[in-house]
Amino acid sequence: EHSNPFELLVATILSAQCTDERVNMITKELFPAFPTAEHLAKASFEDVAGMIKSAGLWQTKARNLIKTAQILVDKHGGQVPRTRDELQALPGVGRKTANVVMANAFQIPAIAVDxxxxxxxxxxxxxxxxxxxxxxxxxxxxxxxxxxxxxxxxxxxxxxxxxxxxxxxxxxxxxxxxxxxxxxxxxxxxxxxxxxx
Structure with missing residues (x-):
């Protein structure tokens, strides 16, 4: 459940080795705490990790989410990029995640193969x-x-x-x-x- 491209990107990064139901439970707490890339970029590892601990690979995901948010702020004005190459340059974002974001956030034709x-x-x-x-x-x-x-x-x-x-x-x-x-x-x-x- 997301309301903007940033939330979709975060949810999709969290979704690896995790059910949609679990991701939705996590994001109900995570999104209000870190509503923008700017907020998440300033977060501590401990704060993010504590909120996503029920997700698989939570330590790696916590690091990737913070680093991704920092890159969004530093290189993209806090906005989620629209191209596959720019998306895949973000930590924790592979081709499938990039395709999900392109298709669902920006209506750019892509097929994500899960x-x-x-x-x-x-x-x-x-x-x-x-x-x-x-x-x-x-x-x-x-x-x-x-x-x-x-x-x-x-x-x-x-x-x-x-x-x-x-x-x-x-x-x-x-x-x-x-x-x-x-x-x-x-x-x-x-x-x-x-x-x-």
């Missing part, structure tokens, strides 16, 4: 890749640019609701007739049943 997007895209056949970067490139080829931001959200929702990592709910999935994963599973089951008959 675990859900990676899994769903490769299962349904939108991508055939072994890593998030290759998945992103293949999705950018397969999906019209004007739909990249929405597609990212659709793939996440589909991954959370139906196309789960373990025990996907293929029987309830409307994409089943077109899904490479489902069709391969159905083919294996058919062969197994024929062998047993």
């Amino acid at each position: 675990t859900h997007v990676f899994r769903v895209a490769n299962r349904i056949g939108l991508a055939k890749a072994s890593n998030p970067y290759q998945t992103e490139l293949q999705l950018m080829e397969a999906i019209p640019k004007e739909d990249w931001i929405d597609a990212h959200h659709w793939l996440i929702l589909h991954g959370r609701a139906l196309c789960k990592a373990r025990n996907p709910l293929c029987g309830r999935c409307p994409l089943r007739p077109h899904c490479a994963y489902y069709l391969a599973q159905a083919s294996r089951e058919k062969k197994t049943n024929q062998t047993q008959a």
Whole structure:
């Protein structure tokens, strides 16, 4: 839950190895205490670490958040930059985080490949890749640019609701007739049943 690009950047940095629910709990306390990059840039490690201790990798994240805020103040007038290169130059910001911020804070077309997007895209056949970067490139080829931001959200929702990592709910999935994963599973089951008959 965020209300501006700075809050989104902070929340996205916190989200690594952490659930959205946990991030939302942390940011309810963190954002009022440090509402701007200027406030966070002046924060002590102890103050930030104390508020984010329930997040995974909290010590690294606390250092990264403070350093990122300092860079925002020193190099960007306290504002979150809009380009991938400038975002990725910030501590704790990789390609996925940069894409999330570009797409959701500034409506700049980008596809952030998280675990859900990676899994769903490769299962349904939108991508055939072994890593998030290759998945992103293949999705950018397969999906019209004007739909990249929405597609990212659709793939996440589909991954959370139906196309789960373990025990996907293929029987309830409307994409089943077109899904490479489902069709391969159905083919294996058919062969197994024929062998047993």
